[in-house]
Amino acid sequence: MSDRGVAVVLDGVRRCYGDHEVLAGVDLAVRPGELVAIVGQSGQGKSVLLRQIVGLERPDAGRIVVGGLPLERYLALAADDKPFRIAMVFQGAALLASLTVADNVALRLREHGQMAPAEIADRVRRALDQVELSGAEQKLPGDLSGGMRKRAAIARALAIDPELILYDEPTADLDPLLTEQIGELIARIRSGRGSTQVIVTHNLALARSIADRVAVLDGGRIVECLPAAELAASHHPLTREFLRAAGLGGSP
Amino acid sequence: MTAEAGTLRPGVTARTGAVILSILQRTGEGVQLLVVACGQVRFGATDRERLVAQLARIGSDTLPIAATLSLFVGMVLVVQSADQLRNVSQTVLGPIVGIAMTKEMGPVMMGFLLAGRVGSSIAAELGSMAVYDEISALRTMDIDPVRFLVTPRVIASAVALPILVLYADFIGILGGAAVVAIDPAIHLSVSEYFARMFEWVKLSDLFVGMVKGAVFGVVAAVVPCTFGLRTRGGAEGIAASTTAAVVWSFVWILVLDFLIVRLSFALP
Numbered sequence: 001m002s003d004r005g006v007a008v009v010l011d012g013v014r015r016c017y018g019d020h021e022v023l024a025g026v027d028l029a030v031r032p033g034e035l036v037a038i039v040g041q042s043g044q045g046k047s048v049l050l051r052q053i054v055g056l057e058r059p060d061a062g063r064i065v066v067g068g069l070p071l072e073r074y075l076a077l078a079a080d081d082k083p084f085r086i087a088m089v090f091q092g093a094a095l096l097a098s099l100t101v102a103d104n105v106a107l108r109l110r111e112h113g114q115m116a117p118a119e120i121a122d123r124v125r126r127a128l129d130q131v132e133l134s135g136a137e138q139k140l141p142g143d144l145s146g147g148m149r150k151r152a153a154i155a156r157a158l159a160i161d162p163e164l165i166l167y168d169e170p171t172a173d174l175d176p177l178l179t180e181q182i183g184e185l186i187a188r189i190r191s192g193r194g195s196t197q198v199i200v201t202h203n204l205a206l207a208r209s210i211a212d213r214v215a216v217l218d219g220g221r222i223v224e225c226l227p228a229a230e231l232a233a234s235h236h237p238l239t240r241e242f243l244r245a246a247g248l249g250g251s252p
Numbered sequence: 253m254t255a256e257a258g259t260l261r262p263g264v265t266a267r268t269g270a271v272i273l274s275i276l277q278r279t280g281e282g283v284q285l286l287v288v289a290c291g292q293v294r295f296g297a298t299d300r301e302r303l304v305a306q307l308a309r310i311g312s313d314t315l316p317i318a319a320t321l322s323l324f325v326g327m328v329l330v331v332q333s334a335d336q337l338r339n340v341s342q343t344v345l346g347p348i349v350g351i352a353m354t355k356e357m358g359p360v361m362m363g364f365l366l367a368g369r370v371g372s373s374i375a376a377e378l379g380s381m382a383v384y385d386e387i388s389a390l391r392t393m394d395i396d397p398v399r400f401l402v403t404p405r406v407i408a409s410a411v412a413l414p415i416l417v418l419y420a421d422f423i424g425i426l427g428g429a430a431v432v433a434i435d436p437a438i439h440l441s442v443s444e445y446f447a448r449m450f451e452w453v454k455l456s457d458l459f460v461g462m463v464k465g466a467v468f469g470v471v472a473a474v475v476p477c478t479f480g481l482r483t484r485g486g487a488e489g490i491a492a493s494t495t496a497a498v499v500w501s502f503v504w505i506l507v508l509d510f511l512i513v514r515l516s517f518a519l520p
Contacts, residue, residue: 054392079394088392094385098377108393111400160393 005033005196006067006084006163008053013062014220015048022048024220025062035190035197037207037228039242040217046200047091049217050166053198054088066164079112084164087157091169093149095141095156101128102137105156127155131185147178154185158193165189167199171206179203183210204231204246216242278500282478285398286470289406289477292399302404310370310405310473311412315419318365322420325357326427334431334438342440346449349428354457358420359413360509363468366413367501371476374405375497378480379490387481397481406473413469414462421461425449460516467512468505475501 008030015023022045030036040046051057053064055075064071067084074082095104102124109120128134131151141149150170157165170186171179187210190197201207207214208228215225216239224236232249234240243249262270326349333348378401381387390397432438432445476497483493 051388056388056391082394086392088389090385090389092384094389096381096386096389108395111393111395 004194009065011063013059033194034212037199037211038215085162086164087162088166089153093153105159127159131155164196286474288398289402292403306404306408310408322423323427326424327431330428330431346445347452350449350453353421353424354461358417359461359464362416363505366472371472371501375476375480375494379483379493382483402477409469409473414465417465471504
């Protein structure tokens with residue numbers, strides 16, 4: 001594994017919507033190059049947490065440090081001055097519907113930096129190769145299946161060569177075969193590029209098979225964070241419940 | 253009353269206040285968006301590909317329906333006015349159509365057309381992008397959604413609408429001439445229709461119409477962008493944003509029309 005990843009530190013991150021406290025003080029440290037899966041029930045704030053890390057929303061309290069930089073300082077930097085790049089793969093892929101797959105993947109490269117068109121085309125080709133979407137360059141997102149859209153979104157993330165990739169439910173709405181393919185793809189990115197990756201998922205089997213560590217989010221806090229290999233030995237009631245529901249053991 | 257405060261229905265005053273606050277908030281958001289978009293104009297103007305795409309969508313794609321509307325409005329103006337003037341003098345038909353089209357009908361009609369046809373699609377498109385995280389995706393890629401989405405639309409709309417206004421004036425006046433030529437109830441020659449029109453319609457009338465066109469063009473893009481970008485809540489939210497964008501574009505076009513007319517008469 002290369003050492004391209006950056007560390008992510010969440011320290012007492014809180015986020016409220018009106019009276020409802022979604023994140024009630026999240027503490028989590030992700031090491032450079034590590035792949036951490038955050039699991040939890042629906043409505044526990046997993047996606048909200050990712051939106052805080054990528055800077056789409058700001059926490060009401062607490063601190064987020066990425067690559068040694070406080071997030072607010074990182075966000076204030078001009079795109080070309082940022083010392084590392086963060087990419088996010090959204091649950092619904094969030095490809096721009098009016099652009100072709102190739103244009104979606106090339107979008108950030110065209111908008112920023114001084115990269116030559118030929119170099120951009122090469123990056124796009126390589127990113128699409130990695131997600132096995134060669135040949136779909138000129139298709140519009142509306143012409144793609146759910147799995148292809150997810151892979152195109154991952155290609156868009158890979159094209160910018162990010163040090164940190166965040167995935168929001170990358171396998172939601174996908175059949176088991178496609179889920180396995182996406183899982184393998186994420187694992188390949190981990191071993192090939194060494195980018196730090198944080199995945200929010202309901203899919204405990206996927207989390208256990210590809211993540212280094214699994215963090216369990218409940219009641220707005222990380223209640224447990226343990227190596228994926230030790231998941232089955234967890235004594236936390238929610239983790240046991242998840243394991244049981246996923247057919248991976250756990251107490252009834 | 254013993255009901256708890258939380259169960260009380262808000263009174264008329266409270267509801268009126270809430271509506272006024274909401275209108276002021278939307279207006280403020282629209283003005284803020286316009287200011288930010290204006291600050292990005294140099295990027296929008298150099299982003300030729302997106303600008304040309306928007307000009308085609310806003311300008312050239314609107315030409316057929318603009319021609320149809322203007323033609324019939326010009327024709328109706330002549331028929332209605334001729335009937336009112338049948339016992340007086342129909343020689344003023346040319347000036348009536350010319351002044352009405354250049355100063356009012358052309359800009360307002362094209363403003364409404366753009367707000368309805370293009371504004372609704374802008375609100376729906378941006379609303380959909382907001383709901384389905386495409387705007388968020390742009391932000392995560394360090395792409396400013398205002399520069400990427402709003403500025404090209406505002407520039408294209410502000411450039412295309414004055415041209416559409418001139419086009420509508422021309423077609424409307426020709427429509428009126430066609431009726432003058434073929435309607436047996438009108439006792440006026442086409443040459444006299446145009447001769448009297450040129451006596452009355454001044455270049456400044458055309459200029460005011462084009463200024464109105466540019467202003468309405470900005471409204472027809474900024475209002476839908478404002479509603480589109482703040483869309484929440486799935487398909488229902490997109491539909492609500494689209495409706496609100498069209499309605500408020502119409503309202504602002506009429507309000508600004510009044511202000512421009514009043515200002516133009518106040519000038520020396």
